[in-house]
Amino acid sequence: MIEPIKIDRPPDRQIPRELVFRPKSSGVVPRGLTLAAVLIIVVILAIILGNIFIGGVGTINWKFLTHPPEQGMEAGGIFPAIFGTVALVILMVIAVVPVGVLTAVFLHEYTSPTSRVTRLIRVAINNLAGVPSIVFGLFGLGFFIGFVGGAFDSIFYRGEGPVWGQPAIIWAALTLALLTLPVVIVSTEEALRTIPSEIKDASYALGATRLQTIARVIIPQALPGVFTGSILAVSRGAGEVAPIMFTGAAYYLPYLPTRLNDQFMELGYHIYVMATQSPDIEATKPILYGTVLVLLLLTFMLNFVAIMIRSRMRKKRVNA
């Protein structure tokens, strides 16, 4: 039997004053201010892009993209920097994509979202994403060049001068791979989440092992996300300068990098040195602007492709 509830009766007094509601203001001030914030950002972005485009578009032509620099960066082209950048990111992608994909697969298929292991790895990924780029440069110097390279040298090249223990494209690529690892992981995970469990169930029901299901069903389905992640990683890697400043990038080299322990020229590094250390800034300005525009176009093209793939992938998920 539920006990009857005692009811508190409200007092019988009258509230002496009136409630007078005023008509509302239209909210024009908050709307206007926040819209102004958006417009300011758009305008600034437009100015930056416009300035770079106008400054650099005149310089870009076939010769610019395919010839090496001449006359101390006042003429000629930036082909070696383009080559070096491409070689660098190719090496980086080879290193980062397998590790990133496997990490995402592990997090998604092998662990529960609340387990200690998952949380630990996630903390590591989030913090890796926040490490300053110059710290990566120090790491490349101290670990890859000093420790790993030095170890190679003392094991294989006793006595001879530094072979691996010096700035080299492979070390720069590996440093960048660590830097872009979070990008690949996040993108792959997003793709993994779109895979319906029915497909996995079907694979298991036919007797496939977990490894086989991963290799034959899951990873192929997640490829759009892997591509997106790779492209975003490339775009990021091509633009970062601090990690490669001391791990292999050089301003002027008479050769193209052909061996893993060669140094290399690179677009971003080129921009930095040209902008800060040119003896005659006015003379190099056209080339400088042209180089910046090339890097920017490269970055935007890559991002655009990645966004296209990603939005198609998201639409598929909604319809699934």
Add this chain to the structure above:
Amino acid sequence: MKEIKFKPKSKLKEFLGEKFIAVNAFAALIGILLIFTFIFKEALPIFTDSETREEAGVDKMVFKQEYYEGRPSKWSWQPNSEVPKYSLFPLFIGSLKAALIAMLFAVPLGVGAAIYSSEFASRRMRELIKPVIELLAALPSVVLGFFALIVLATFIQNLLGLTFRLNALNAGIALGLAVIPIVFTVAEDAMTSVPQSLRDAAIALGASPWQVSVSMVFPAALPGIAAGVVLGFGRAIGETMIVLMASGNAAIISASLTDSVRTFSATIAAELAEVVFGSTHYSVLFFIGTLLFVLTFVINLTGDMVLHKLKERLQGKLR
């Protein structure tokens, strides 16, 4: 009918394969640990080697030193002078100044744009604003540094009649541009996550749509927005190329926003090239790197924890 025989599966292969995946998965964790280890390792002489400690022990880096007899003690960063000076204070002031200017610039713009996008913009406008912010985020920092160095500095100098072309204000604004996407994304996410049921409750009480946004949604999302600001600040402190190119790189201690500054990150980038391997200067630069690592680690951890707590709270409500 032919018999179909399935080959037995290799248990060893399966086992090794899964272990291989697991090992790879720890790469991020191992990476973070390695980074800290190998950077700190190069900084160790500051604590362990007596000669290094003499020149650049922790007390020398923090407190005012009397470098010349008879002259007043001061904080100074001049590693390459006859009497090497390794005080970190000027660099700290530089990093702080640049980061604060960046936040002053980025927070109103980033949060304001996020409020507009989440609360006032139509769906079409929202789909235009997002790519704009993503574009801004995709700009390499070396490009922003270039722009600040070549274009922005001249503009500011002409506008304000400054003596120093490259200074904290110049670098701070460019830095702010790099921070805006972070603040925007986190703030916008926080506001759109406020459940519709709360918005309905506010409307049912007679609030107009903009009142709902200003008096209910924004305060409710404030912890998330604050986390975005914290994460943005972490980025501002650690950013290298923009300050390296645009701040003037002079290790001055001053309150003025239009003086040149030298930040932690730019110091490492500028001086590592000419430093002798294993010297005191070398160890100090790695020490600064360790400092940056720990600082950004703590800042990011804090920001992420606040966001995580927020998500939990909202989900608890929705259940």
Add this chain to the structure above:
Amino acid sequence: MPDKPVKTVNHEEPGEKVTEAETKPDFKMTVENVDFFYGDHQVLFDVSLNMEKNRVTALIGPSGCGKSTFLRSLNRMNDTIPGTRLEGTVKLDGVDIYRNLKDPSAVRTRVGMVFQKSNPFPKSIYDNVAYGLKVNGIKDRHLIREVVEDSLKRAFLWDEVKDILSQSAYMLSGGQQQRLCIARALAIKPEVILMDEPASALDPISTSRIEDLIGELKKHYTIVIVTHNMQQAGRISDHTAFFFEGVMVEFGETERIFTKPAMKKTEDYITGRFG
């Protein structure tokens, strides 16, 4: 800025006992021939209904029959959903609330709403109740304090929270949070209170407290309540409307509806043959 106030409300006194001699019922809200559309999809068909002042009108029917949509059109909450359209008339005290009031938020200060799942703001208990006042331009802190206290008392919550007003509303139990939401709605002194299954998410004891509260509230307010629970409708309402697939099938005194339903569908629903 215009000075004319939009709404002036006095504290309502409990009226004298209602005598049986009243022949013409006083309708607080009248609904005539309402059709409601979500885009092209019609969900309410020619609904007409009158809500008598200071009475509880219950809306019952199976899931998806349109009763919640109907409830929400009484305070123009459906306006917040894009693509919705209402044809017909909804009148409050004889005034068409769709045609003659440009700002829908003005309606909501007179027709309040309590939701199915309690939704207090992430603010203190005090600020939750005060929200409606502040948002409608009341600035006098003493007045706000008085109204907050009064509203919490009317919702039978004051004694439980009077010492913890500055604590977060989320500290309260489910039943307390729902009474807080009722107090919040009462603070702006509405004349009609709409309740969408207010106790469906609560345990039996809390439910019974809410029902007692409704019984008290109807002395000062006109109440319209949507409920899945027919026993509840039978317990607390004066009139009941049965909805089925967007049509209001039958409406009348609760006692008659539940004992002598005129339509077969009504009888089927009440006896549990479906829904």
